[in-house]
Amino acid sequence: MSTDLTFSRRDLLKLGGTALAVATVSRPALIEAQTPKRGGAFRFRGYTPPHFDPHLTASYTTMINLSFTHSRLIKHKTGPAVKPGTFEFEGDLAESWSQPNETTYIFKLRKGVRWHNKPPVNGRELTAEDVKYTWDRFMTIPGNANRHMMAAVDKVEVLDRSTVKFTLKEPLAWFLDFVGTPMALCIIAKEAVEQFKDLKKAEAVIGTGPWMLEGHEPKVRTTFVRNPNYFIPGLPYIERVEAIDFDDPSARLAAFVTGQIDAGGEFPGMMIRRQDWKIVKEKRPNLRYVEFPANVMVHTGMRTDKPPFNDIRVRKALSMALDRKAILDATQEGVGVLNPPIPAALTAWSIPFNQLGEGAKYYEYNPTEAKRLLAEAGHPNGFSTTLDYATYGSQEIIDAVQMSVKMWKDIGVDVKVNEKPYGAYFATSYVGKQDGLVQGPQFPALEPYNFLAQYLPGEAKNQSHVNDPVLADMILTSNKIFDEKKRQQQLYEIQKHIAKHVYYIRGYSAVYIAALDPALQNFGPNLGYDYGGRLMAAWWNK
Amino acid sequence: MIRRYALKRLLVAIPSLLIATVIVFSLSRLIPGDVVTLMMQENQYAQSLEEMREKLGLNRPIYLQYFEWIGRAVRGDLGESLYSSRPVLQELARRAPVSLELGAVAVFFAVLLGVPIGVLSASRQDSAEDYIARSGAILGLSAPGFWLGTLVVVLPAIYFGWSPSIKFIPFTSDPWGHMVQFLIPGFLLGIASAASIMRLTRTQLLEVLRQDYVRTAWSKGLGERVVVLKHSLKNALIPVVTVLGIQIAQVLSGTVIFETIFGLPGMGRFLFDAITERDYPVIQGINLVVVTTVVTVNLLVDVVYAYLDPRIRY
Numbered sequence: 001m002s003t004d005l006t007f008s009r010r011d012l013l014k015l016g017g018t019a020l021a022v023a024t025v026s027r028p029a030l031i032e033a034q035t036p037k038r039g040g041a042f043r044f045r046g047y048t049p050p051h052f053d054p055h056l057t058a059s060y061t062t063m064i065n066l067s068f069t070h071s072r073l074i075k076h077k078t079g080p081a082v083k084p085g086t087f088e089f090e091g092d093l094a095e096s097w098s099q100p101n102e103t104t105y106i107f108k109l110r111k112g113v114r115w116h117n118k119p120p121v122n123g124r125e126l127t128a129e130d131v132k133y134t135w136d137r138f139m140t141i142p143g144n145a146n147r148h149m150m151a152a153v154d155k156v157e158v159l160d161r162s163t164v165k166f167t168l169k170e171p172l173a174w175f176l177d178f179v180g181t182p183m184a185l186c187i188i189a190k191e192a193v194e195q196f197k198d199l200k201k202a203e204a205v206i207g208t209g210p211w212m213l214e215g216h217e218p219k220v221r222t223t224f225v226r227n228p229n230y231f232i233p234g235l236p237y238i239e240r241v242e243a244i245d246f247d248d249p250s251a252r253l254a255a256f257v258t259g260q261i262d263a264g265g266e267f268p269g270m271m272i273r274r275q276d277w278k279i280v281k282e283k284r285p286n287l288r289y290v291e292f293p294a295n296v297m298v299h300t301g302m303r304t305d306k307p308p309f310n311d312i313r314v315r316k317a318l319s320m321a322l323d324r325k326a327i328l329d330a331t332q333e334g335v336g337v338l339n340p341p342i343p344a345a346l347t348a349w350s351i352p353f354n355q356l357g358e359g360a361k362y363y364e365y366n367p368t369e370a371k372r373l374l375a376e377a378g379h380p381n382g383f384s385t386t387l388d389y390a391t392y393g394s395q396e397i398i399d400a401v402q403m404s405v406k407m408w409k410d411i412g413v414d415v416k417v418n419e420k421p422y423g424a425y426f427a428t429s430y431v432g433k434q435d436g437l438v439q440g441p442q443f444p445a446l447e448p449y450n451f452l453a454q455y456l457p458g459e460a461k462n463q464s465h466v467n468d469p470v471l472a473d474m475i476l477t478s479n480k481i482f483d484e485k486k487r488q489q490q491l492y493e494i495q496k497h498i499a500k501h502v503y504y505i506r507g508y509s510a511v512y513i514a515a516l517d518p519a520l521q522n523f524g525p526n527l528g529y530d531y532g533g534r535l536m537a538a539w540w541n542k
Numbered sequence: 543m544i545r546r547y548a549l550k551r552l553l554v555a556i557p558s559l560l561i562a563t564v565i566v567f568s569l570s571r572l573i574p575g576d577v578v579t580l581m582m583q584e585n586q587y588a589q590s591l592e593e594m595r596e597k598l599g600l601n602r603p604i605y606l607q608y609f610e611w612i613g614r615a616v617r618g619d620l621g622e623s624l625y626s627s628r629p630v631l632q633e634l635a636r637r638a639p640v641s642l643e644l645g646a647v648a649v650f651f652a653v654l655l656g657v658p659i660g661v662l663s664a665s666r667q668d669s670a671e672d673y674i675a676r677s678g679a680i681l682g683l684s685a686p687g688f689w690l691g692t693l694v695v696v697l698p699a700i701y702f703g704w705s706p707s708i709k710f711i712p713f714t715s716d717p718w719g720h721m722v723q724f725l726i727p728g729f730l731l732g733i734a735s736a737a738s739i740m741r742l743t744r745t746q747l748l749e750v751l752r753q754d755y756v757r758t759a760w761s762k763g764l765g766e767r768v769v770v771l772k773h774s775l776k777n778a779l780i781p782v783v784t785v786l787g788i789q790i791a792q793v794l795s796g797t798v799i800f801e802t803i804f805g806l807p808g809m810g811r812f813l814f815d816a817i818t819e820r821d822y823p824v825i826q827g828i829n830l831v832v833v834t835t836v837v838t839v840n841l842l843v844d845v846v847y848a849y850l851d852p853r854i855r856y
Contacts, residue, residue, distance in 0.1 A: 219807045246805035250692045254699035255708045
């Protein structure tokens with residue numbers, strides 16, 4: 001029996017069927033009125049990163065590990081009361097912050113924050129200079145794939161020992177979202193960089209976070225131990241964290257059923273697979289679990305700057321040729337959410353489907369209308385094209401591609417599939433270097449801007465080569481709207497415009513399942529890599 | 543005499559090893575996609591693909607890359623992992639014992655099951671025991687390792703609430719636990735080899751049991767145990783020893799699957815990751831170790847062969 005925020009498969013189907021952005025139809029967990037207990041270990045499926053330097057990789061494997069050991073200026077609120085897919089800010093290293101004008105942000109740091117007591121930093125106090133050093137390195141080190149997040153920053157100044165000022169080149173309403181993201185921007189120590197030349201080695205993992213890295217055995221486990229000098233008194237409650245690296249999904253199922261791990265995390269490689277879910281619920285009847293839509297959105301991009309995809313009728317035809325529900329049934333056991341241009345998972349910004357307007361009808365499966373549109377566009381016998389994709393090691397992705405190709409074939413479009421290795425795909429098709437179509441999952445950002453950048457001319461993520469001055473202006477204008485209500489309205493208009501023009505063909509997103517040991521208290525899953533942040537105030541009631 | 547024979551075999555093994563290194567080196571460069579594009583995407587260590595290739599020495603003629611690699615390998619330097627920047631030799635030193643341990647347990651079970659069942663099957667030809675053993679062997683040969691591994695991990699978890707540990711236990715922290723964790727994957731890995739050995743032992747023993755000298759032994763009134771185990775089995779096992787050498791290579795390749803399913807940090811899993819990451823030095827390093835092991839084992843097998851059958855000389 002679920003005792004936490006859940007919604008059923010039936011609920012999900014209903015929501016998906018009515019094409020509503022599912023968001024999180026969930027109710028807050030009952031927070032036990034008990035005194036938190038300190039101690040115990042939390043074990044989950046972890047990852048071996050290529051290395052630990054957050055400025056030299058965009059890999060989620062690095063960021064997940066560093067979420068336990070490092071802090072950011074601000075972070076997202078966590079806990080069982082937080083609805084997955086929503087991201088409210090709270091101070092992390094920053095005690096408070098202010099925005100005197102549209103291009104200036106001032107952060108006041110907490111006093112008495114100490115680095116982990118490890119050489120060469122040896123527990124010294126964190127200062128504003130550390131924040132400036134981090135930003136300088138973030139912006140200047142060659143090879144930082146996340147640098148674009150801070151492209152709007154003009155300068156960072158230290159006002160005093162605990163005050164730091166950011167000046168932007170132009171207003172950017174998403175600035176705090178970027179500062180708070182768990183994807184990249186943790187604060188690092190200068191001494192560690194100087195001692196180890198970079199932060200790749202496990203010894204260089206020295207932060208101010210709730211846990212300290214204790215040991216790292218590649219492809220075996222990474223262990224973290226409680227930081228006794230963490231700046232929030234009493235936290236964290238959990239003494240040890242064990243990130244056990246094992247790939248096999250069947251072993252993951254067995255490990256969770258037999259209690260060898262404490263959570264099936266809300267991330268594809270950690271998650272209990274949906275096909276195993278029935279067994280898990282039977283075997284762990286008191287399980288706590290939360291289901292919510294993934295922000296990983298799969299779409300099909302195309303060369304809208306070239307024939308035949310520069311003809312909107314062709315794009316509409318390809319979209320209407322897809323039986324999205326059939327693909328969902330085959331790949332996700334029928335459980336998923338349909339995405340407007342901003343994924344349904346980002347509940348604050350994604351437009352509800354019933355407000356999408358004209359664009360909504362191009363999500364409907366209508367092969368007859370698709371054929372008619374093709375004929376009208378001058379392709380009564382269809383045409384031939386190519387589709388690039390990478391498997392990501394996922395059978396679901398392969399199945400979805402094969403089904404799409406078959407459905408397009410049904411309306412006369414002959415698609416030749418180019419399966420590319422992950423690296424080659426990322427260096428070419430993912431950044432729009434393809435001849436015809438490209439299909440695959442997109443970066444799971446926690447703010448909408450990363451998704452909207454796919455429509456801006458000159459942006460690497462613009463796989464469809466969209467060049468729509470009206471749309472670009474709408475997006476750039478939205479970056480300068482600080483009033484959230486007004487910005488949401490602007491984003492809704494943007495999504496209606498995009499849906500009408502079918503620049504990308506969007507499908508369903510999976511629904512994540514976060515499965516938790518019932519004894520784990522005060523833990524709320526959410527999107528993003530901040531597993532350390534979410535675990536910080538959790539405790540074991542055993 | 544046997545020393546001269548062993549020396550000759552050793553001389554033959556050296557060109558075999560060299561040819562194998564050429565294959566190992568060139569095949570890894572034929573994998574679709576390359577590490578440069580992957581590293582550019584994830585790490586952006588250079589401004590362009592060309593600069594990246596130059597940095598890694600991949601822009602030079604392939605034969606120069608080969609000679610440089612083999613020269614360093616002979617000196618014990620297998621380079622650094624392109625992906626993690628860790629020395630390959632250091633990684634292999636940590637992982638090779640895990641794979642070798644798993645392989646050794648697999649071979650142990652293969653021999654432990656294959657030879658006695660083969661003997662039983664041959665000495666009870668066309669009996670119920672024989673049919674059961676032969677059917678079992680066919681099953682063992684045809685059941686895919688990943689399927690068996692998955693069943694053994696998942697079914698006990700569902701029905702008995704037990705599953706093999708997902709955490710690797712180092713020998714230094716718990717010697718007994720360390721050894722026990724290899725029993726199940728080692729047993730499963732050894733099943734296919736056990737089936738091959740069983741079938742070959744049976745066939746060879748049946749042939750030997752029909753020899754004149756065995757008939758003479760029976761006519762002398764010797765007991766079954768003496769005739770089969772003392773007079774027949776040694777001769778029947780000669781081809782089995784050869785096959786065992788080949789099985790060791792198969793066992794090593796099988797570690798990829800079982801290390802992944804059972805979470806063992808060995809060379810097989812390392813190789814799997816390296817292929818995914820197009821990590822040439824690691825792929826080459828692991829294959830070099832495997833090739834050297836196989837060549838060495840086959841050399842040993844040849845020597846043992848000559849010892850078991852003094853008539854064999856080349």
